Amino acid sequence: MKELKERIIHDGIVIDNRILKVDSFLNQQLDPALICHIGTEFARRFSDTPIDRIVTIESSGIAVAYAAALAMKNIPVVFARKKMPSHAMENTYHTSVYSYTKEETYEVAISKQFLPAGESVLIIDDFLASGEAALGLASLLQEAQCNVAGIGIVIEKSFQPGRQRLQEAGYRVEALAQIEKFENDRPVFNQAKS
Ligand code: G4P
Ligand code: NA
């Protein structure tokens, strides 16, 4: 997605050839027009697949998941919570996710009432790195007896193992910007696809 890649080049900040900060348009401040175009692009890429619902994780996935759901004719969006009151956990699907970037494990939970069995569900997230977050969401969906329609990612770090792990597990991955590597604190995009 050209507009997204241009924005990353213009406003993204690379830290230690390792982390891309996109706080000025995606992770803290939001650019509504760009987020809206991201949603439209997800809808276009997955237009060949029936999708009943979108699932993401709080907090950074919510805006892009919302935009995609609106573009997909207003289907429901559900976000997994990272902090659920313990009394509420028993009526949830939940699993733990290890974050390599933050070096911590957190629990993600979704109330069972918001994952009806038999639906086709699209997973959306802002970043794909190790793939832990997406694999965690996929396992919740399996437990809920939903079909994983695919995984939509805004920014993929292709040099990390996330995409390969998800594809080996049988999931279709669509990423709107694929970063092949960082070089001198600049992102180098994979030109082949996104
Ligand atoms: P994963 O997201 O594929 O599971 O990989 P990893 O465990 O490495 O990522 C942990 C968290 O760090 C995730 O955020 C992920 O989006 C974020 N992350 C990974 N690489 C980058 C990067 O280069 N730049 C930025 N900005 N974030 C990165 P999270 O735990 O889901 O937190 P939240 O931001 O959604 O609240
Ligand atoms: Na994030």
Ligand code: NA
């Ligand atoms: Na995220």
